[in-house]
Amino acid sequence: MKKTLVVFMAMALMMSVAVISQTATTAIEFWTAPNPFQEAFWSEVVKEWNNTHHDQQIKWQVIPAGNSSEEVILTALATGTGPDLSTNIFTGFAAQLIENDFLVPFNRFDGFDELLKARSMENIVKNGWGFNGNYYVLPLYTNPMAYWWNKDVLDELGIDVPKTYSDVLNLGAKYNNPTKQKYTILTRHEPNWWDRWFDFCMSYQANSGGKPYWDDKKVLFNDAHGLKYMEFINQLFRKKYSPTENFQDALQKGIVLGSIEGPWGINYTKETYPEFNYVIAPPLVPDDYPADQPIHTFADTKGMVMLTKNKQKQEVAWNFIKWYYSDIKHDVKWLEKTNMLPSREDVLARKEFAEYLSANPQLAEYAKLLPYSVPPALNSKTIELQTKMNEVLWEPVIYGKKAPVKALNDAEKELNKIIKQ
């Protein structure tokens, strides 16, 4: 009797172990951008996934606070506390992570090509997101950058929305008055490396018809396009048409007439400054820019990467990615929650997005720029290059320490040194 009981108990134990192991939960750490609108979006999406996939759970959190997401992620990876899956990764940072063997290529998973087609992002991914023949990042959203102009003041002055450098200088001559805190245009002057995307890189891409400002071999921006832009910047600061003080919401408060903005500012402006009336326009170009040519702009575009080397976790991460990217309703929800354009080739064509875009004319203006939006030039040393660019090119010109020609020559020399290291 005793023996039978022991055998029965052992069998029961073995069966329960087998059942537990079959239904064992695999959990992955998932980090997303520290942005309240994205936070609201991912909170709902992850909840939906977790409710329907009990054995494949996602522990979601926003990227912890820090100077930049890149620094925080690197610090976490260095201390072994990094995520298994993360969003908010731009191409240059991905290249840095790839070189250090942190990322897992998605094209090695079953159903990769089908997924690209299903989300209508095959051309986007294959033209600009590849690295050494592999694809480590799946783009999530594309934010074309554009100028916002204060419509009410421009109407009062009887001036059209500025399109060229001369238009801005003429506007400044009529309007600018620093003693009354009235400036013409806001040009970024903070030393953060990413700010150079929005002030220098965007305008270089606009002037040059979408040319990259560097590649993985050398600097390309020291040419006529770069010079024209830096001479314009020099004039803006010498004439004090652009402030060097920090202002919070300078455009919305009427301190400046124009400013470079991303679509993420639309919801904030609507909520905080509902009376503010503005026009969205492409980047400024030199006077001799061909009128029949489209104007390119910089695309602040980020994607999702997989960092876990654990096969079980990779499977969960890939299942989540397939689930997320293959369903258009996630992109529609993304658009509605964040007001940022999903990285899809069919945003303007699909009826699912049409309704939202027609109800949000400001975002529709950004959507029109999508075909001419150029992602950051691919270089694994982007952070170092843009830090140095600030030091030898941008600040010396805006503070009047160097002539644009010298600053560009110095920048080319110094940045090429970094690229060749």
Add this chain to the structure above:
Amino acid sequence: MRKNLVSRNNLISYKNFGRKNLIGYIFSSPFIIFTLAMWLYPFLWGIVISFKKWNLISPKQSWVGLENYLGVIKDPMLWVMVRNSIYFMVVFITITTITSLGLALLIKQIPKKYAGLYIAGFLLSYVSSGVAYSMVFNLLFAGDGLVNNLLRIFGIKVGWFTNPKIAMASIAMIVCWKFTGYYGLFFLAGLNNINPTLYEAAVIDGANSWQRFIKITVPLLNATFIMIIVFATIISFNLFTEPYMITGGGPMNATRTMMLEIYHRVFGLLQAGYGSTLAIVSAVITFIFVWAFRKLIERDDIYE
């Protein structure tokens, strides 16, 4: 026999000594273990890394000898950072010494039962979060912040954090705000240690209050001055939170500090070897300054 007794007594006392030591070590072991793990190990590891080229996240670490040290010494940014730290140090030590000594002198006049309340109030700035107050000061001193809005009444506009000439001084003022109460406490303790009969004698001799301050208070606070200057020098070369949060090291590298550069090199550019080297060079420079200050102002020939 006598010899045996002596040696036996010695043995007993050695045993006692050993037991006492052991108990002492057991009691102090948490601190010793903590120090070894959290200070000595990282310190030694930092020295090792300074001779390596390592990107912090890769298993590959190659020895580069003195390459990092030569790189740091040849880097013009090192001297920019030393200049910035000296600028900060001059403003910070000058203002904080005046404000904290002034504060201590004021609190000394307050009846003792209320003094604690004032001290606690002034210490609040010292215990508040660097990130939080940096954000508050950034808003206060913004182009359209409270300070500039007040100054605009007089037709003045100051780029507190955007003018390369004054950005570091503005940061120094914020750090002064933080440390005034804390250093004031040291001065208060120093003032309380001065024998009141010295002042009584000086009054009888006809010394006015300024003379009493210069001839008695200042010399007898020498030890406090030294301590505060040593602390302030270390803070000057370890400055991080305020420039990190407010200026990011700009404008024109005017607020770039050693700590900011170490952080940027290690976690921004993944140059762990270079960052460690910079940390060691920074420690050496700090030591030189502290040593020089002590040599200059430390005095043993005070009256008492």
